[in-house]
Amino acid sequence: MDERQRQILLRTAKAAIVAAITGGKSVRPSSEEPELNAECGCFVTIKKGAQLRGCLGQFESRQPLISLISEMAASSATQDPRFMDNPIAADELDDLDIEISALSPLKRTNDPLSLRLGVDGIYIRKGHANGCLLPQVAT
Numbered sequence: 001m002d003e004r005q006r007q008i009l010l011r012t013a014k015a016a017i018v019a020a021i022t023g024g025k026s027v028r029p030s031s032e033e034p035e036l037n038a039e040c041g042c043f044v045t046i047k048k049g050a051q052l053r054g055c056l057g058q059f060e061s062r063q064p065l066i067s068l069i070s071e072m073a074a075s076s077a078t079q080d081p082r083f084m085d086n087p088i089a090a091d092e093l094d095d096l097d098i099e100i101s102a103l104s105p106l107k108r109t110n111d112p113l114s115l116r117l118g119v120d121g122i123y124i125r126k127g128h129a130n131g132c133l134l135p136q137v138a139t
Helices: 002-021 066-076 090-095
Strands: 042-048 051-059 096-102 122-126 129-133
Touching: 002 066, 002 090, 002 096, 042 066, 051 066, 066 096, 090 096
Parallel strands: none
Antiparallel strands: 042 051, 042 096, 122 129
């Protein structure tokens, strides 16, 4: 994905966050670009300075990446259960940093030591319990 495409996705996420916080009209994003229409998972992380303000995502998707990013951005801003008592306010919008993690398909490994710190994400599941670690969180 090139820098122009990254900027399109960041603008898409920002527009979804602003609409979700202000109650404005959300726009269903679309693109003709194959990279932005890939059916892959993503996470959208919202920070204010070093402070996490929201982060939600999906590991897999049956919709275009650009659409999922819009959906996850709005959800991160309004539905992350860690921030239900302290939701993002409209006066914070100009101070928010948005980070998007587009995910490659999940691959099982029998050798966890083969994972590359800062490159590979980790999704662990045992029974009904699960957890994930995005690559940038490890560093």
